[in-house]
Amino acid sequence: MRSILTLFSLSLVLFTPSLVVAKTLNGFSLDNATVPLNLVQSGGPPRDGIPALTDPKFESGRKAQSVKPRDIVLGLVINGEAKAYPLSILNWHEIVNDTVGGERVVVSYCPLCGSGMAFESQPEGDGQRELEFGVSGLLYSSDVLMYDRETESLWSQIHGEAVAGPQVGSKLKQIPMTMSRWSNWLHRYPDTQVLSTETGYRRDYNRDPYAGYAEHPNVYFLLANQAPSEYHQKEMVLGLLVDGNAIAFPFSELEKQGKAQFDYSFDNASYKIHWDSENQSAWVTDEDGQTLASTLLFWFAWYAFYPDTQVFSG
Template sequence: MRGTAGRWLAAGLLLALGTVARAGAEDWNGFDVSNLALPPAGLVHGGQPRNGIPALTAPKFKPVGEVSMGFEERVVGVVINGLARAYPRAVLVWHEVVNDRIGGQPFVIVYSPLSGAVASYRASLDGQAVEFGVSGLLYNSGTLAFDQGSESLWLPVEGTAIAGPRTGQRLQAIPAVETSWGDWQQRYPQGEVLIADTGHDRPYGRDPYADYMANSELRFAVEPLSDRYHPKEPVLVIIDADSYRAYPFVELAAHDAPFTDRINGTPYTIEFSYADQSVRVTDAKGQPVASPTEYWFAWHAGHPKARVYTAPAKDKPTR
């Protein structure tokens, strides 16, 4: 009986969300999507108005040594000009976009709880600093950020504008990694951590996506779907010029040491940590490579023909 009620509840939720999506689609939160560069079926209204999820524009930080979190808690980290900063997932899920600056370098972090997207980019276009917000729209269930100047819409993983005056432009990616707090603080004990003093009233200790992360249900329909992996299997994405290759974590787990893969002849060294559920990618010179992550269902829906890495059979454990 409980299972039946649960299925009815889930069906009702999906119906309600679909109604919201159709109703909001009439004005798309005021954004001009007439020149949408991708199939329109992937675009939906997320049920929030423009800036209904407030992006952070003046984040505050404390030294790593002054912050107490459980070792297993998730953070997204960047290192720019030698300064390491960590952004706790507990804060990111309530804002999804963080505008920040280190020295003279403005950058933006995009975190999409629905699609699992984690990426960071230089927040400058045509030589000018740009501030980003949360559009309230989704593409293949992923958060669409928008730049406040031109009001163009941007994909989180690709860093590409898909609608508006800047359609076709691409932001310069910055290496960002999602990992455990224990891993990050051990690597960067002199770094800084985003704190919950944001100026917004949010229950930062509560994760509104905890159940969503733990099951295979989707809030919004996407096509095409693939059952090759669990829908929410995290995948690492390496972008080499216009070539994409996805690395599902379950495939990376077959390697118990860093390994090298080549894309268009370019070598990339990939180091996966099963304990921290994190991946770091470096180039031939040992420099970090920007490599966003996303859930399998969202990545496949947007790139159904892109290459997917499969670990050699000899590296996979036998059952």
């Protein structure tokens, strides 16, 4: 009996510290985390090791020399103001806190998931507080965990929801955003501004730190759900949520469809799916022609977060 008690006491000494450490990563408390702790992992850099931009500088799109016609940008239009955010810069910073059309927004990009998303910086239901976001250095299912500097809560980018900290359960409202080639965006919005490489940080924005990653099928971090192999793990898909129901439009299926736009009914509503083959971009509009919030990202990432997704077949 004594030996059993001794072993039990020894196990507490050996294993309790690891449990305590597991609930704190990069200085963030995970005590009330709503996601499995084993899926929250360090991506390598410490908190703010990937520096978010909080005072971004822009230049006229017509005069910009740092962005090339074939470069991929994330584009926002709010209240008539257009802005573009090149992935060549977002690869190094991942988050831009900005004001577009008089509205405070956070533009986010996760290179590991290929997911570009924009949100209102004020959580839904919070009538006053606007948050400023940084890069925590942590990942959940390979996706960047943002954090707000006001409460140090951790936010899942793809879910747009706080998963740990004082804001846990709060949600951010996603804003419609375009991912396209710079030449196409500039043609559509000739008065656009584009994020400047004058960020205040010394980075080689001509070098892609993730070169080759999108072509390789391997995923390097634990996932909540493993995507079926019917598509390349990093095939781009258009992900759409309607009242909590998910559907994925793989780019290969949109290419098979062979149409620039087509009608699609989902969850008792009608939508128009737009496909730009030349610029490898897709988006969704409703019956009134309004662009809806959707997400372009890798197949594995969409499935990891929405395993019950329907999948469009062309």
